[in-house]
Amino acid sequence: MVHVMLSSSRKERVFLRREQDILDAALSLFAAPDWEQVTVEQIANQAGVGKGTIYKHFSCKEEIYARLAVDFHHQLMRDYRSIDASLPFDQIFRSIIKVSFDRLLGDPSCGHVSFYCKRGQFVERLNPELQTTFVQMQAEFDDFIASIMAQGIAQGVIPERPVNQLTAALEATFDGALRMIWNQEVTTRLDMSVDSFLNIVSEFMMVGLAGLKH
Amino acid sequence: MVHVMLSSSRKERVFLRREQDILDAALSLFAAPDWEQVTVEQIANQAGVGKGTIYKHFSCKEEIYARLAVDFHHQLMRDYRSIDASLPFDQIFRSIIKVSFDRLLGDPSCGHVSFYCKRGQFVERLNPELQTTFVQMQAEFDDFIASIMAQGIAQGVIPERPVNQLTAALEATFDGALRMIWNQEVTTRLDMSVDSFLNIVSEFMMVGLAGLKH
């Protein structure tokens, strides 16, 4: 009995491992500059599986992207939660920025995926289950940010305004900065190191946030 | 002889007019939400020309995008130059932001095009001539921004730092804000009007810029 269960569990483990192989393969391909042209066949080859196998794990190509985005979200939230919540606001804030950039830059494909999944109609095309997941992810993220902002307001470091107003420009800056790095505009056009760029952007965000009028 | 020349000249005018027709057609199609799926055939139909004619004017599909980006750049620069240079820095700065957003939001296709042309490897795939044009465009833009920043520094409104450091985060914020608007994140997720969003973002940029430490 135990043996049977182990055997069954093994099969399941192998299946899940292969699913991860596929996700890893996709992620590695999405890191390349031509990530938008990645085909299901390429993913299959890279994962060392047949094309049909992909469709045992994912109902369509976009579901792979979605799953990667979900995985990425969980990683990011784990990173966030590992930040010491007792630190003063500005240190938490900087940590969040740093952690976010680290994640997104550590693997360009993460960024590509996030970016892809933000495309108009992307979520709408997913199956209902995944749509719900995406909604929950957003809520989880928003809640976290809201709690941090509340702390900042309590500490008097940032103005007392609705959270969405506080984060609006931050998100914009963050997103834009990422894209500039991915597009290699930072190192070529701006001619500065990514680190310097991130320092400036972080400073900018901190100052901008604190300076938002009441 | 004269007749022939006139005839040739008229032909040439017709030819150029047709080129503009194609560009206009492409622009109008790129305004739709499904602009990424626009085909050469659709452009040809919209322009009222044959598909083959497109290739008399542009060596490939991407060249159309490139040409639109060039045209857009010129419009934007014209807008910029129409700003009264004698105003105080912060008014000029706000005007630039306003003018930029107006252009990019007034016509979604402009945004789509700029966005498309920033894709990795896009410029590299163009023919040398267009590549040069893109480099010049960038230089022209940089020069303009540099001159404005110099003014701000001279007026003591912004810190005395290299231009690229001053503009780095601004560009990021600007880009990110645009994308958020296009993706309809502003009106749905952040649940605020585009106008409110732009006000916050502009304020944020102004404050952030002024607050960049030495």
Next chain:
Amino acid sequence: MVHVMLSSSRKERVFLRREQDILDAALSLFAAPDWEQVTVEQIANQAGVGKGTIYKHFSCKEEIYARLAVDFHHQLMRDYRSIDASLPFDQIFRSIIKVSFDRLLGDPSCGHVSFYCKRGQFVERLNPELQTTFVQMQAEFDDFIASIMAQGIAQGVIPERPVNQLTAALEATFDGALRMIWNQEVTTRLDMSVDSFLNIVSEFMMVGLAGLKH
């Protein structure tokens, strides 16, 4: 030893039961309008067995159809044999028609299966054993019909002609009528009830058969 035999016998019973489960599952799926798109996986799911199990019982998908056709043939023959052979010919004849239509229309999947198995090359692709079975089935059916026709001839109700000539047009009418019902031509295009249609067709067959000249 005895224990082993019992065990084996039970196993065997379970195995045969499972085979019937598969056949039942297939039959139930073939009843739907999209029966031509039924997949092996659907059959396995419906039967509550694994896809691989199907291939322990049937060497290929078509063999399932073949087996269903065989089962159906036996049902039909049983129906036929339950008709009182001492009745006058025309009552027997009408009973046969009625029984046949009842069977084939009572369960659409029976019809779909018969129809499928009549497709060109279908029998030829089967394994020799099944081919033989099909030949025997046909022979059994032909013999039965021949005996009925002989009765009719003896009673002077139908002309004295070779059986194949007597049944040729009957079969055609019967087949065609079935298909018209399945295709819903009867209720839509002809705009009559299936019952009225069957009455007319039965009458037509009876009259046509009796009227075949010598």
Next chain:
Amino acid sequence: MVHVMLSSSRKERVFLRREQDILDAALSLFAAPDWEQVTVEQIANQAGVGKGTIYKHFSCKEEIYARLAVDFHHQLMRDYRSIDASLPFDQIFRSIIKVSFDRLLGDPSCGHVSFYCKRGQFVERLNPELQTTFVQMQAEFDDFIASIMAQGIAQGVIPERPVNQLTAALEATFDGALRMIWNQEVTTRLDMSVDSFLNIVSEFMMVGLAGLKH
């Protein structure tokens, strides 16, 4: 001017000829026993054109079948109209049967196509224009049959009943007979020549029709 028009007309002629090539190719492939497995690529190869060319002429695979069915309908109607309408009913009736069988048996693919297009949901999946065409075709056919039947009734050869009741069983017999010939049941199982079979079937139809009670 004339030259230009001729030139334009030539292109059009070539285009139409190629369309006919594709239809001819499809028709020839649909004649084979494995006609249900014919692929777009096969049609393209047979027609000597590229796969993409097919889609310049037909929006999808099923449209090819539909067009073939339309063409076939016109041929058949032309055949029908060439029958001398002043003949006595039973001669007209036999002519119609003969002409129909000749057409459908002269080219097996015609039959396959008619058969395919009668499949449930086939017409529903076509574009509205073709759906209308199919409705009109049916109406045209029905009108023709109705006029013939009216003649038969007027001559007192067949009972005075609604047309749909008169034709219901005829259609069934006709359809069934065709399928039996295509499936080679006639020559193998019934062991008679197609001609003999057709004679019997025609006789059967004539007798059955005349004998339908009031």
Next chain:
DNA sequence: CATGAATGAGTCTTCATTCAT
């Protein structure tokens, strides 16, 4: 020069069948 028919490589997706556990 203008045209649009022709092209065919490339895309996603399906499914009968196999085979290791």
Next chain:
DNA sequence: TATGAATGAAGACTCATTCAT
């Protein structure tokens, strides 16, 4: 024996680009 994951050959359809007229 039962399983279901894996396979890969097809399949329908798309579209940027070419080229004969």
